[in-house]
Amino acid sequence: MASVYDALHERRSSSKVSDEAPSHDEILELVEAAGQVADHSGLTPWRVIEIRGESRRLVGESLAAASGLHGHDAEKSIRKSFRAPLLLAVVVSPRPSVKVPYWEQEAVASGVAHALTLLLHERGYGAMWRTGIQTRSEPVRIAHRLGSDEQMLGWIYTGRRVDRPRERRRSRIDVARHVSTL
Template sequence: MSSVFDALHERRSSSKVTDEAPSHEEILELVEAAGQVADHSGLAPWRVIEIRGDSRGIVGESLAAASGLHGHDAEKSIRKSFRAPLLLAVVVSPRPSVKVPYWEQEAVASGVAHALTLLLHERGYGAMWRTGIQTRSDAVRMAHRLEPGEQMLGWIYTGRHPDRPRDRRRSRIDVRRHVSTL
């Protein structure tokens, strides 16, 4: 088993995956673990929507509509939603709180999404996080049946890593540019 340190260094977005995806039961297990991220007041201001099979077309159609695409361009956009056998939509579901502002609740949902990508990586699945301006569109909101106040963060496209050896180490950042002292 790899360490958290190794997982963070090795994880990369996987634009190409096989048709094998985690089962519903496995997703429940992984989401339960991902849900252990730091969460001020334990609000759990997030939820995950599993999208499989033909339902993936709903995602593509909503993204095409949000982008104002028609005809061939819309079809091309819709096909992209079928690049992985499982899409995990991550939703911010803010809770009323005088102590925890919206931005902090959105950070918790983002933390859950990132933890989920690391857990999927550990299990041998590839994941690609897809976001964009369309996540906050009415078309996406309606297609995913979001409740009032909820916001889409994006989708984690998920499938098994193809069997292809490659160096999984990511390039290092210049840490001195990102860490300072006070």
């Protein structure tokens, strides 16, 4: 079993995946594990929406509407939602709290999303985290039936990895620039 360190270095976004996706039961298992991220007061301020089959069209249509696209341009945009057999919409569902501000609750939901990408990678699935300026638009909110206090964080496009395994990549960051001492 690879270490967390190895998983973080090996994981890559997978823009090309096969039509094989994790089952509903497998998603439940992975979400349960991802839900173990640090969560001040245990609020679990997030949820995940599984989107499969023709339901992916709703995602594409909502993004096209949010972008103001029509006709051929809209259809081209809608087709992008079919690039993977499973889309996992990650939603921040903030809970009332005097101790835990909204930004921290959104950070927990983001942590769940990232943990899911690592868990999917470990199981041989490719994952591509997709966001954009339309993520928090009204058409997207309506299509995903979000509550009035909820916000879409993005979608994890998921399917079996088809790309060949790669060597560990070299760090893309200048660590010394991002770590300081007080």
